[in-house]
Amino acid sequence: MMAILESLFTTNNIIFTVIILLYILYYRKYRYYKFEQKLPFTKGRRLMGKTLPAFPNGWFIVARSSELKKGQTKSVDYHGQNIALFRGTDGVVYAIDAYCAHMGANLAEGGVVKYSKGLQCPFHGWVFDGSTGNCVTGPDMKPKMGEKYLYSSQIGDANFTGPALKLDKKEIIKIKKWQVRELGGFIFVWYHAIEELRTKTPPYEPFDLTEYTNKLSFRGTSINKVQSHIQDIPENGGDLMHFFYVHYSFLPFTDAFKARWKANWSRADNPNLREEMKHEVDYINDFKMRLFDKYLNDDNKPYIGIITLDSYLLMPGCQEIFFFNATGFQLGSGLVYLFLKSPFFETIFFQHLEPVEKYYHNIYHEIYASNYLPYCITALMLRLEAQQVMNDGKIWDNKQFAMSTYYNMSADADKLLFSWRTWFSQFYEGCKEAEEKREQLSW
Ligand SMILES: *[C@@H]1O[C@H](CO)[C@@H](O)[C@H](O)[C@H]1NC(C)=O
Ligand SMILES: *[C@@H]1O[C@H](CO)[C@@H](O)[C@H](O)[C@H]1NC(C)=O
Numbered sequence: 311m312m313a314i315l316e317s318l319f320t321t322n323n324i325i326f327t328v329i330i331l332l333y334i335l336y337y338r339k340y341r342y343y344k345f346e347q348k349l350p351f352t353k354g355r356r357l358m359g360k361t362l363p364a365f366p367n368g369w370f371i372v373a374r375s376s377e378l379k380k381g382q383t384k385s386v387d388y389h390g391q392n393i394a395l396f397r398g399t400d401g402v403v404y405a406i407d408a409y410c411a412h413m414g415a416n417l418a419e420g421g422v423v424k425y426s427k428g429l430q431c432p433f434h435g436w437v438f439d440g441s442t443g444n445c446v447t448g449p450d451m452k453p454k455m456g457e458k459y460l461y462s463s464q465i466g467d468a469n470f471t472g473p474a475l476k477l478d479k480k481e482i483i484k485i486k487k488w489q490v491r492e493l494g495g496f497i498f499v500w501y502h503a504i505e506e507l508r509t510k511t512p513p514y515e516p517f518d519l520t521e522y523t524n525k526l527s528f529r530g531t532s533i534n535k536v537q538s539h540i541q542d543i544p545e546n547g548g549d550l551m552h553f554f555y556v557h558y559s560f561l562p563f564t565d566a567f568k569a570r571w572k573a574n575w576s577r578a579d580n581p582n583l584r585e586e587m588k589h590e591v592d593y594i595n596d597f598k599m600r601l602f603d604k605y606l607n608d609d610n611k612p613y614i615g616i617i618t619l620d621s622y623l624l625m626p627g628c629q630e631i632f633f634f635n636a637t638g639f640q641l642g643s644g645l646v647y648l649f650l651k652s653p654f655f656e657t658i659f660f661q662h663l664e665p666v667e668k669y670y671h672n673i674y675h676e677i678y679a680s681n682y683l684p685y686c687i688t689a690l691m692l693r694l695e696a697q698q699v700m701n702d703g704k705i706w707d708n709k710q711f712a713m714s715t716y717y718n719m720s721a722d723a724d725k726l727l728f729s730w731r732t733w734f735s736q737f738y739e740g741c742k743e744a745e746e747k748r749e750q751l752s753w
């Protein structure tokens with residue numbers, strides 16, 4: 311035994327051991343780690359109950375930049391809409407309604423990029439300008455006039471003699487155009503149920519993370535599948551109590567490593583935000599305040615919720631140790647930017663929701679971490695994060711939407727839930743009416 315130990319510590323072996331250790335830490339397999347949950351946790355049939363509208367307004371990510379090369383198209387189904395996404399030969403990403411104004415072909419399925427920013431229908435060759443939605447006649451992008459005919463509503467009646475088609479109007483042919491942003495490798499589309507607000511410049515923009523991600527490296531993506539009302543997911547940010555019940559355990563299969571959380575939430579337009587979110591540790595507080603300076607402004611403040619989270623680890627036979635301090639920005643209904651700060655490293659979890667259909671969502675977490683953090687550590691962090699989301703998933707996938715519900719207004723946690731819900735209700739503007747109009751659709 312001693313001989314083996316002694317031989318391990320000869321110079322050559324120490325070098326060898328260090329090399330092996332470094333190799334494990336930088337094992338290439340985890341350079342970019344991807345985790346995908348197989349299935350949601352939904353059990354049996356569930357009475358979802360009455361809910362708020364299923365599709366709130368906001369910026370949502372519909373694709374990664376790498377998925378859309380110049381001249382490529384992608385069909386996007388989201389919020390009950392079919393969108394044709396394409397990258398012009400000018401390099402810009404455009405989003406227009408999927409259905410051609412002529413005979414209804416899907417422009418994303420076989421459409422060809424034309425005149426640098428137009429998309430040509432695969433059926434009879436009409437071209438739509440991605441920047442305006444206008445149907446155009448040639449490379450000069452001149453809008454084309456068309457005659458709109460409506461079928462008579464009496465078709466199908468007994469003894470109907472016609473005419474079957476009636477001229478409705480003569481006008482410029484146009485389909486819906488969606489606002490697009492491309493930032494940090496992601497493509498965002500702005501959804502608003504109200505027509506004028508869909509086309510007007512949105513009141514807030516996705517965050518530009520470049521300043522932070524320049525210092526960090528992109529390490530991986532996790533995808534959790536959730537079957538619940540979309541609000542249940544962001545609502546976690548304003549739900550302090552659930553941390554104690556759902557997130558108390560750090561590692562799966564064992565309760566030996568417990569977590570303790572100190573969480574709080576505030577609307578970003580709270581005039582006392584900086585005092586109330588002040589952190590007692592100076593460098594953490596500086597980090598937080600710098601984030602507020604960079605990302606909050608008078609225009610976007612009403613649409614942002616601030617999460618603060620301190621995490622402590624309890625290990626058997628050890629003193630409680632701090633794990634990390636986090637500051638999160640809930641930006642509208644579909645994006646969360648979580649900045650983790652510790653004395654040893656910096657990490658960003660960027661969470662975005664992909665509505666697959668009514669009550670079915672993919673939750674993405676993109677992890678960015680300090681360059682010197684070993685790959686296997688960030689892979690583990692991402693995997694543990696996905697595990698925490700799965701803990702939530704077991705609740706989400708089987709719960710009802712809490713529409714008319716009881717609050718304990720003498721408890722801080724429920725008061726906060728109440729104010730979180732008040733804040734989030736703004737994202738449903740116009741959605742109820744839009745969804746009622748779409749009722750005849752199957753999704
Ligand atoms: C259609 O025409 C037949 C035969 O002329 C007539 O008996 C019937 O009442 C008509 N139906 C309607 C709905 O007008
Ligand atoms: C959250 O912050 C508010 C405002 O500073 C404070 O009154 C409240 O006690 C905090 N809640 C928790 C659970 O720390």
Ligand SMILES: *[C@@H]1O[C@H](CO)[C@@H](O)[C@H](O)[C@H]1NC(C)=O
Pocket residue numbers: 718719720721722
């Ligand atoms: C409501 O909250 C108060 C204060 O935390 C607590 O004393 C009380 O037991 C709670 N009521 C219920 C029904 O949980």
Ligand SMILES: CC(=O)N[C@H]1CO[C@H](CO)[C@@H](O)[C@@H]1O
Pocket residue numbers: 572590591594620632634635652653
């Ligand atoms: C490393 C560090 O400063 N951690 C801090 C995280 O936040 C808590 C307070 O909520 C501090 O006590 C820790 O020191």
Ligand code: FES
Pocket residue numbers: 410411412413414415431432433434435436
């Ligand atoms: S359906 Fe698109 S051109 Fe005819």
Ligand SMILES: [Fe+2]
Pocket residue numbers: 546552556557698702
């Ligand atoms: Fe949670």
